[in-house]
Amino acid sequence: MSGLVCGEGPNCGPLSWNYVDTQLLISAGAWGLFFILGQILAIKSRTSNIDEYRERMEIIVVKLHGSPRILVIELVMSVSSCVLFMFRTYHRSMNEMSFLCEAVACIFYFVLFIPNWAVKHFKGLSSGGFFMLTEGVLELFLLGSMAGLVIVSHEGKKTWFSPSFLASKHFLAAWKRALIAMKVNTSVPATQIMDILVVTIVKVYFMAMLMLTVENLGDPELLKSFTKDKWNTVSSVYFVLTTVTTVGFGDIVPVTSLGRLFTIVIIFGGTSWLAQIAYRGGQIFAVNNSGGGFFVPIPQTKYIVVVGSPGAHMVRNFILELFHPDHSEDSDDLHISLILTPGSPAIEATLQLLKLPENIRINARVHVFQGSALNDDDLLRVTISSATCVFVLPDMLCHNMIQEDTENIIRMMSVQKFAAKTRIILLLMTAENKDLLQEANISSGSNITVVAYDQFKLEMAGKSCQVHGFGPLISNLCKSINIEEEQDAEGYAEDDEEMGEGPPGKPQWKKDFERGAGxxxxxxxxxxxxxxxxxxxxxxxxxxxxxxxxxxxxxxxxxxxxxxxxxxxxxxxxxxxxxxxxxxxxxxxxxxxxxxxxxxxxxxxxxxxxRERALADEDTEMMGGGKKRLRNVAMAKFQEEDIPELQHVNLGQAQKETALQIARVVRRHRRALQPVRPPLKMLAVGGHVIVLCVGAQAAEAGQGEVPCLSLPTARCSGHNHQGT
The missing domain is CATH 3.30.70 (Alpha-Beta Plaits)
Known part of the structure; x- marks a missing residue:
């Protein structure tokens, strides 16, 4: 391997454009090759059925990004590449061990690059092109420069330089994924400070190494003519900017009287101009915060626009639900624009919500605007044509529901002019207006969904009467909740504590309920x-x-x-x-x-x-014993020998019957505490009736028919169930 790199000392050539030009040429060739192949792949995905390959690549990307081992390797390799580059800037050499470490890291980055490259191009031409112009440039420049270490030579010497400091980009990406993987609470101030420090250190390192490289390289042949004289275009711009920003390094100063006079003019004129820029920038920032300004969504991201007159509570719940931690994967690239009527209390409430420390991660992705969906300029300000979905929400506390629905219908029609193909979700207060829309064929488009609030409430109430618990089930599914993991001794059932069934804590039914609610x-x-x-x-x-x-x-x-x-x-x-x-x-x-x-x-x-599940004794009886065995199991009675204590006590017949009755109740109670689950496949078939018997008399009254009900209803339809 000693012949592959320059080695130590004088065998390595200086950092110059003679080497970097060739490295850039190799990188540009690799970039062009991957760009052409990517465009072919994007066209192929549109014209052919390659969904299976796309799904495989997406699975590979998810596994690579979610693997703790890959995450640790990426962190270690990126740090080692950055540290090795700093050492090379001092020694100006490249030994075999340093080259081997960076070559392995470069191959590892390339392995991560390929699946991402494929997935981005599977999504389309624009997605793949944007990926190649951003991440593709850095990755392939790093790959081309490593190849240049072996290939490129000038005057019989090879270079020690390769831009390994670009690996800091991989460190930042791995750092963000590590915070997610370790489930770090980013709303805690200490965590936010640590994250800011890490990101700042990495970015300062990147910019410092970039300046070091550029200054040591010097100007390429194209720019040398601009730096021939001390005062040239570049140095003059540099002097003016350092002067008006009051930095004043002093490395370039005017020596003529006329130049010094003009410098005085530049100082006063430049500082006032700079103050004016700061003032106008502050005004723009204030206008944006108060609901003015513009927003253009980033390409390849999800974008939702909300219009209408929703109340503060409704907007708050809407935002918190969309950005709930349970939906973090779906909302990572989500932006929301709210067009609210001027003076609406929801504007101030939303701004206060975004200022809370726990909402710092969504602050930059929620944009509040004052305006109206009936104003074309306001719709253009939020770039509504790029929206993935538009919500038209009403004021749930309005006094005139007909007027509220009419205004929202007009808003929907206004949005349709600019976003004809965008999905629109319209929430109305009354079902009567929904029917009128359908009769007028206004909401007939496949991209328009109309929901009537009063109809939804009545349907929920009616369904809850038919199916008990339907309302809470839908509420739990439609609203994300967090269950705090805590062991509260006071929440433990007293009966369970007396029976000695485990340490104090939440009862099992409560744990199951909370898990189900989540x-x-x-x-x-x-x-x-x-x-x-x-x-x-x-x-x-x-x-x-x-x-x-x-x-x-x-x-x-x-x-x-x-x-x-x-x-x-x-x-x-x-x-x-x-x-x-x-x-x-x-x-x-x-x-x-x-x-x-x-x-x-x-x-x-x-x-x-x-797969056949191993059945318990009761399950075997239920599956293979038929109706007769089921009745025998349900009608089995305790005999006197089942209670050893009765053999040593002389009791009358009535007292023995009472003791047996008590024993039956105790046995039923014990079985109810740990019921045997019916066979899984039997339950999966469906068509069962679940019967809850409370009290011994009710159970005995129907014990001849209750076991039959555990069989599919179709098999029991011919029996008389008057007892149940």
């Missing part, structure tokens, strides 16, 4: 393994329960086509799982605590949907 709906791509194995909906439900230990539930499917979207909630146990194709995308609707908790059967994994 579940949310997620729409995730369904694994292709299920369609390849001809699985039914019931088998997929069972498999996901087995894969996640009962923490995630599949409740439905989404069959998405380019022109339509079909949502199937519980399509039936025997519904076949279709395969995803170019024109059909199959997704699952899950109950889960977060997206990472959803585990599905993947290639090479064991499909647990058809």
């Amino acid at each position: 579940l949310e709906l997620y729409e995730v791509d369904l694994s292709q393994v299920y369609s390849q194995r001809g699985a039914t909906f019931m088998e997929v439900v069972v498999d996901i329960i087995e894969q996640t230990g009962g923490l995630v539930y599949l409740i439905g499917l989404v069959e998405s086509r380019p022109d339509s979207k079909r949502v199937l909630v519980n399509p039936g146990p025997m519904y076949p799982i279709k395969a995803s194709t170019g024109s059909l995308k199959i997704m699952g609707v899950f109950f889960a605590s977060d997206r990472e908790a959803i585990l599905q059967c993947d290639v090479g994994m064991v499909f647990l949907g058809r």
Whole structure:
């Protein structure tokens, strides 16, 4: 390896453009190659069905970014590259060990670069082009310069220079992912200060190394003519800027009388001009904070615009829900613009909300504007044509609901002029106005969703009467909550404490309730393994329960086509799982605590949907004993020998019957504390009736018929259930 690099001392050439020009040429060639290949890949993704490869690349990117090992390796290698570059600037040499370390780091960065490059180009030409003009330039310059260390030589000498300080970009990216991976609370002031210090140190290092490189390189041939004389265009601009900003290094000073007179004019005129710029900048900042100004969303980001007259409480809940930590992955690149009527209390309330320390991460992504959706200039200020979705929200505390709905309908029609293809969600107060919209064919577009508030409330109330607990279920799914992990001795049930069932803490039912309240709906791509194995909906439900230990539930499917979207909630146990194709995308609707908790059967994994579970004794009786065994299990009575204490006590017949009755109640109570779960596949089939018996008499009155109800309803439909 000794011949690959320059080595120590005089064998290394100085830092000059003779080496850097060739390194730039190699990097430009590599950049052009990847740019052309990327554009071909983007065109291919539009004209051919390569969804399978795209999904594989996206999975690889997620695994690379989420792997703790990759994260640690990236941090270590980026730090080592930066430190080695600092040492090389002093010794002006490149030994074999230093080259080996930086070559391994460069190969590692390139391995991370390839999947990201592919995924960005799968998304389209603009996404891939933007990626190549930003990250692609730095990555391929780093790769080309490392190749130049081996290839480039001038006057028989090789160079020691490669811009390894660019690895600081990888350190910043890995640092942000490390904070997320370690679940660091970024709302804590100490954490924010630490983050600011780390980012500041890295950026200062980057700019310092950049200045060191540029100054040691000197001017290229193209710029040498500009620096021939002491006073030239570049040095004159430098002198004026250092003078009017009151820095005044003193390295360049006028020596003529006329030059000194003009310097006095420059000082007074420049400082007043600078003060005027600062004043105007402050005015612009104040206008922006008070609801003026403009906003242009960054390309390839999600952008939501909210118009209407929502109240302060509604806006607050809307913002906090969108940026809830449970949705961090979906809201990382999300921006919101609010167009609120002048004088609305929601403006001040929103600004105060964004000033809170815990909301510092969303402060730069929520933009408040004063204006109206009926004003074309206000819609242009927020670049509404680039919005992903527009929400038209009413004032829920308004006195005249008809007037409020009329104004919001007009706002929706105004938005349609500038964003005809953007999805619009309109919230009305009364269902009557919704029907009028449909009759007038105004809301017939596929991109317009109209929701009536009073209709939704009545439907919720009616459904809650049919299905008890439906209202809380929907509320928990539609609103994110945080459950604090704490062990409170006062919350532990006294009965459980007396029975000695574990240390004091929250009762199990409360833990289960809080865990269930934290579940949310997620729409995730369904694994292709299920369609390849001809699985039914019931088998997929069972498999996901087995894969996640009962923490995630599949409740439905989404069959998405380019022109339509079909949502199937519980399509039936025997519904076949279709395969995803170019024109059909199959997704699952899950109950889960977060997206990472959803585990599905993947290639090479064991499909647990058809695995036979080891059944308990009661389960075996229920599955194979038929109606007669079920009745025998339910009607089994304790005999005298089941209670050893009765054999040594002389009791009358009535007293023995009472003792047996008490024993039955105690046994039922013990079984109720730890009930045996019915077979999983039996429950997955569905069609059951759940019966809760309270009190011994009620249980005995229906004990001949209750076991039958644990079988599918269709099998019990021919029996008489008057007792239950």
